[in-house]
Amino acid sequence: MTRVKVCGINDAAAFDTAAGAGADWIGLVFFARSPRFVTAALAASLAARRPAGGPTLVGLFVEPTDDEVAAVLEAVPLDILQLYAAPERAAAIGARFAKPFWRAVPVSAAADLPDAMGGAAALVIEGRAPAGATRPGGNAAAFDWSLMAAWRAPGPWLLAGGLTVENVAAAIRATRAEAVDVSSGVESAPGHKDPARIRAFIAAARAA
Secondary structure, X not given: OOEEEEOOXXXXXXXXXXXXXXXXXXXXXXXXXXXXXXXXXXXXHHHOOOOOOOOEEEEEEEOOOHHHHHHHHHHOOOOEEEEEXXXXXXXXXXXXXXXXXXXXXXXXXXXXXXXXXXXXXXXXXXXXXXXXXXOOOOOOOOOOHHHHXXXXXXXXXXXXXXXXXXXXXXXXXXXXXXXXXXXXXHEEEOOEEOHHHHHHHHHHHHHO
């Protein structure tokens, strides 16, 4: 069964919907330029809503300093750090805070697909941000999934970038992804999650 992460949750209704619909992970974005940005205080209030046995909490950071990560972890019980950073820097952050980490890997050609984990617990394989983008992810940027036909994953990974209710089943079939990560694809407007779309996406991913 395909596992699902709903990223960029920033309000109680979306959090409760994702948890209630069986999301495996909920992503909280600590990157100020994102329309899905949450403060540590808001993230803590959302995390407090997690039911017993509920989704794993993932905190997304873009090129963070140690102090930035520490400030969030003081307030929010994150289980996993999702990092946009060079492999060595991502590994250093994971070691510094003794947290499993995921590393985001932007893809636009087969040569971009990784052949090593670099210490990451999982890799998030997603479309490369378009030129001029103000953030590395959450741009609804898909990539040519056929690039993955001959790729041998070095470890656990999630497929991200441009996934929607309408295309997630095809994406899973094309890539053999065991886990998918959605953000803008379940929104009614940038940064505004749609509960109905969250439920539909999780159902479609499970059915695939």
